[in-house]
Amino acid sequence: MTSTPSHAPLLSVERLSVFYDQFRAVDAIDLTVGAGEIVSIIGANGAGKSSLLKAIIGQADRIEGTIRYDGEDLAGRTTPQIVAKGIALVPEGRRLFASLSVEENLHLGWEVGRRNGLSLDEVFDFFPVLRERRRQKARELSGGQQQMVALGRALLADPKLLLCDEISLGLAPLIVDQLYKLIPAIKQRGIGILIVEQDITRSLAVADRFYCLLEGKVTLAGRPGETSRDVVMQHYFGL
Amino acid sequence: MAGALANQIIQGILLGGLYALFAVGLSLSVGIMRFVNIAHGDLIVLVSFVLLSLTSKLGLPLVLATAIVLPITFGGGYLLQRLLLQRVLGQSVLAIVLVTFGLSVIVQNALQGTYGADTRLIPGGDIVTATIHLGGGINIGVLPLTIFMSAVALVFALDRLLYRTRLGARIRAVSDNVASANLVGLKSAHIYAVAMGIVGVTMGISAAFMAVSTNFDPTSGPSRLLVAFEAVVLGGLGSLWGTLAGGIIVGVAQSIGAQFDAGWQLLAGHLVFLAVFLLRPQGLFPK
């Protein structure tokens, strides 16, 4: 089902369950992402999407199952180690450092990553408006600009796998359009992208494959072109 | 008369430099890690006693002893944070107050058991008595002046460290939002510990100056804590230059109070603190 040829997928999640105390947020799911592939996870609030990304980046309380990245089992690895291996997260709600400048926020992304890949200048080419505001404090930026910084910060870590958690949340449609225009460009660089979204149209439009999550389980998986919208809606809402 | 008052004010300002030295470390831990270390003063006194041992038992000159001790204070601060304080940092107020309070009691009593209760002073040589006579009744001690200038230099250096270096950016990031820092891949526990190591170094520097300019004994810690606390709160939480200003205010208040009566020195400092605090609770330069 992967779009990449014979070699193993970049990310392979096998029977993964994610727990917060006793609560099971993700229930024994299987999922893969290939290099240069865009995979969407869609689902309503509370479906377990963010928990899945947190587990991959190493911030879940407790998990069962396996997360295999680039051939390696990530069990027991800390987030700094995982990021240094080439997985970067654009967290839900941006989560910038409010009192630091745009440039400082971005540079932190570079410091924790593989210290290769994109340079600060190239990120400013992606987001020209940030270049003008590079010395401003992050808290002074608009929502859309902050999201750009969050995305730029993740890209500067030179990831092989990019995790995007609800990047459209709280932003005007025009801004979201701009952000999503970048996704294919990022894919072009061979980076695998796992996008979590509530906006079905948006994410299916850009995805190679998708999974639909409902109450922690995968209810549907396939390619956007091959699945009708009605079927997707059914599985989104669990009808 | 005016000359005498001016002299008192100047002595107060210089005294404020010493207080700022005590306070700068507290200001960092308050601003960065957002907790008040109740053992702050006691740890400074601990270093002073270590310096005392190095200078009196081993006969080392104070400057050399300090140079030896500073890396140890960095390591001490790092380990204290990493092993003990990190475990209570995210928890309730009660936990942090109690752990640092317990630490304060332990340090005071361990010092008393080791060194006895006598007050001590490290001989500083000629610099202690050297005075610059400016005329008009104004005399400036060379040691207080050196301390004051060191305080300014230290605040300047820390300010640059925090705002102009990569390490400083990392420290400020973790301080802003430790959860975000974790998500993004920063090693927050390590970064906090480095910050505490820096606090340890400031404690080492202030211990050296304190040991040579004022009497100290195992129970001197709390009074240093209170003065540091007042300087930090008056200056505005999170502002290093504010802490310097706060220290000066307390120093001047104490200096003028001491003119009435030796017993009024401390009380005057506290009363001025309360008055300024009530007028401007957020401090002079709040962040």
Next chain:
Amino acid sequence: MTSLTGKLPLVAIGRGLLGLLLAMLFAAPWIFDPAELQILTELLCLLVLAVMWNLLAGYADIVTIGQHGFVGIGCYAFYGFVVLAGVDPYLAIPLAGLTSLAFAIPSMVVVFRLRAAYLAVGTWVLAEVMMLGAGKINAFGAGLGVSLPVSVVRAFGGNIVERFTTIYWMSLALALVAMGATYALMRSSTGIGLTAMRDDEEAAGTVGVNLFRARVACFLWAAPFLGLAGALITLQKLRVAPAASFSIIDWTVYIIFIVIIGGVGSFEGPIIGTLVFFLIREYLQGWGVWHFIVLGAVSIAMVLIEPRGIWGLLRRIVPGDLIPVSHKPPRR
């Protein structure tokens, strides 16, 4: 035996022990000699202080390290009313309590502008000011302090046994009133509001719990009891002096250790803590500074391992509260 019936005996046993303790306290003047009565009196006063610190720190989220200030105010106020104002000694005791309350009111202006650990150190600053201020008043002997005149002491009994017994009864009464009244406070709407706040501050706020008022009430509640304890302590020590009456070691450091080791946020905690403290003091007395180091280390260990203290440890096997207030201290 099912687990349900297996539970009952432990709580009953616990309550039985408490009852025995109470009976012993009532029988004390006949069981113990005057020297032992004095120790009991002192322990009862410490219990009162512990209950109050626990109320503030464990329920009202006001962690203080300056309560010795209000104790000292009580000491000095008692002396002032009796010696300087010539008030009847028995009347001077409640007046001392009221004086502490009077000082607590302006203190709130400072205390409630600070939060968390800043509040704690702020209360310390206030206590310092009170102590230094008291040391400036010549009528009270300034820095050296002054002794209670014999005539005042005699008012509580013609001979030593009588006096110790009278003072003992007063301290027992104070301890019972302190515990009983505080218990009633915690069961009232104010107390329930505070418990709600501890469990979920946001939710409590939305339901309309006036947290500020509740915390103010607790702060003002504790002050007079601290003053009353101060008056009784002065009767025992027979003198007032800045360092002794405002002793941070006796009325703050020891108290904090008592409550932490015994168990903060419960009513059983201060009782257990006072008993444990007494034992530690008896056995470690000869260790000099080491008993402080041990107390400090045990306290830190408690905070890290079981924040609910010895009572918390016991509570892992005892299924119910002996003195039920239904309160949960903060989660680790």
